[in-house]
Amino acid sequence: MKKLELKQFDLEQIADSGQCFRWTRIMEDETGDAASDKESEKIKYRIIAFGKILNIEQDMTSGIVTMDCSDADFDNIWKDYFDLDTDYGKIIDRIPEDDSYLKRAASGCDGIRIIRQDPWETLITFIISQRKNIPAIKASVEKICKAAGSVIGEADGEKLYAFPTPEQLSSLSMDDLNACSLGYRAQYIYKAARAAFDGAVDLDKWKSLGDEDLFDKLCSLYGVGKKVANCTMLFGFYRLDSFPIDVWMNKIQDKYYPEGFPIEAYRPYGGVMQQYMFAYERSIDS
DNA sequence: TGGCAGGTGTCTT
DNA sequence: AAGACACCTGCC
Known part of the structure; x- marks a missing residue:
């Protein structure tokens, strides 16, 4: 069991970001001993990756993440999988003030990380x-x-x-x-x-x-094609500059970056910025 | 019921 | 080189 206090880490945001397709939300069963979980709301997922099953939960008030795994699996698999050695706060801080849309997107979706998949x-x-x-x-x-x-x-x-x-x-x-x-x-x-x-x-x-x-x-x-190649590079090969352009990114570019997104300014983290914009635009659309 | 969902290959100018 | 078009499938 691993208990972690993490910054820029939100299970639900990551799960909804469309990077990974083998995360399953676990809902509390209504029957049985539900009372103990009542006070502190927890978000729970079961994740399958690298041939392992990880039950993980996050306390919504404290933000504390608990992973049900051995120390060895944490060190060998999950630490890298969740990209825990990267300081996403620093990446967000690099966004210049004059890019107000991206500032807004990043602060609204700052729990997203790049999940390093197989x-x-x-x-x-x-x-x-x-x-x-x-x-x-x-x-x-x-x-x-x-x-x-x-x-x-x-x-x-x-x-x-x-x-x-x-x-x-x-x-x-x-x-x-x-x-x-x-x-x-x-x-x-x-x-x-x-x-x-x-x-x-x-x-x-x-x-x-x-x-x-x-x-x-x-x-x-x-x-x-280009889109799938870029997604594979970003999430499967950890190439943070890969910038997948899909229908959502096209909408975003039309709305906020008529000259095209200035990806050069965000090297080597263009793909991270893409994730913030993608998630943010979807969240305000619904 | 037709249109769409995180596109790509193929055919046409 | 760029633009139309079909394409499996499930869901509303």
């Missing part, structure tokens, strides 16, 4: 994400995990699955993939899995590439 899982989940909303993405991801991933635990009588390795995913036929509600993306996943399994695509090796070369490599994959 490159392979990030690539596949963002291929799936195209032209889908977040619930639909999650549903497809869970289906492929169930179809091909290893069982790593159980909750409420349901088995929990790791994200499938390239080998496991490439064992699925087109019919299997079509059963995962992937639509026209099934062929993209099929090809990517085979390429990763037979070694034609080696994401581990790609880690050593510079940003531009990595971007080109990702875009060379069938079904991967």
